[in-house]
Amino acid sequence: MGQQIALGGDLERRDLVSEAVFRPVRTGNAFEETVERLLHAIKLGLVAHGDSLPPERELATRLGVSRVTLREAIRALQQAGYVESRRGRYGGTFVTYQPAEPGQGDLRRIAADLGEDIDDALRYRQVLEPGACALTAARALTGEQRHYLQARLDDVARADSAGYRLMDSRFHLAIAEMAGSPSLYVSIESTRLRLNDLLNAIPLLQPNIEHSERQHRAILTAILTGDAEAAYREMEQHVTGTASLLRGFLG
Template sequence: MSVEVPLPAVRRAVYRPVRGGNALEDTIARLIQTVRLGVVAPGESLPPERELAGLYGVSRDTVREAIRELADTGYLVRRRGRYGGTFVADPLPQPAAVGVSATELEDVLGLRRVLEAGAARAAAGRTLDSDARAELWARHEEAAVVGIADYRRLDTLLHLTIAELAAVPSLVALIAENRAQVNVWLDAFPLLPRNIEHSNAQHEAIVSAILAGRTDAAEAAILEHLAGSEALLRGFLG
């Protein structure tokens, strides 16, 4: 009978199960943490996909997609053959210098959760006229079909539209200022195509809940959506 050797604390931290709502983003963030903390050094191999899936509590497809995204952005290298596997790039890409402390990051992200969750709940609690409903759905559809180059802008416009529909004028300015800061940080690493697909599916859930007047569902959906980008920000910048 084999005896499992306990993982050191840092390994247990990065190889723990992820949350269900943002499995892909959290898996990417855990892999980035593994690299940034030196748990797996440049040039060394990650555990096999099957093992990672078990450690994270996600499907092998999710692990494979996360690895593919990070390989495309230069953090990981996939090799085939007898000595193949997934290896940490050597050298690693140099992240853009954004000068953010952990305290500042958590402050801005915490404020974003309060502002945007409140906006979604307020918008869902109002009786929207046909023009407002059409505009909200159109913003969602525009973001869903746009290319990577324009995605961040249209994603921001959708969130600002939700803020406008909350009918609290000062809220729009607060969310705009907050998102401007978050976007600077998001621009420090590449957009991930699979993450965009997931984001668009979450957008649909948010918009649908607002249009149905389901305040709790709208708040829950936007908080789950924000948690995905938070995981990426902490992974790349934290």
């Protein structure tokens, strides 16, 4: 049974639903932007395969759209194969989307679609994420927030090959969320979306996974000890290594 996510409450209850992703729609294109918000949450793994979206009333309020608009957006995603609606006591809207297994995507085709956008996204990420990491380390995190970050790292360590990239995304986005800057979070989320299909097309290499796990632990240690300089340095090394690996596969 998928997990029913509730908005509000403690961080553990909302760990799959980022407030930044489900921020209010602000343009005149309410339907299109609502679809975009929902797809971001699904593709970034913030609401994973088998989990449910928040209840309709709460989600419409969070997005600042009518329930009619929300239903139309959900219907469009259902027709596209991203979600399904279930009735009954344990009903709701459940995510059916699953990304391709790592290494199974068409790396060359995806790279061709992105074109020069790849290098721009990689460079932008190398600026954004170390800065967000340093900001998070410099903040006086609550015990709840510290536990939240540790839980996201534990998710990465437990993930199987099919779920590794999504859990990795959630860890990085959790750090960005704790930085306390919604604008920064949105920029990091957007950059991650630009790169996720490419990253998922790369095979999971065990030495790289082990190295990434060591770097993840070092990043979290720096954050939890309040060492902003170390947090910046560790994240910079981590995202630089990922960029090098991606460029290597692209030749």
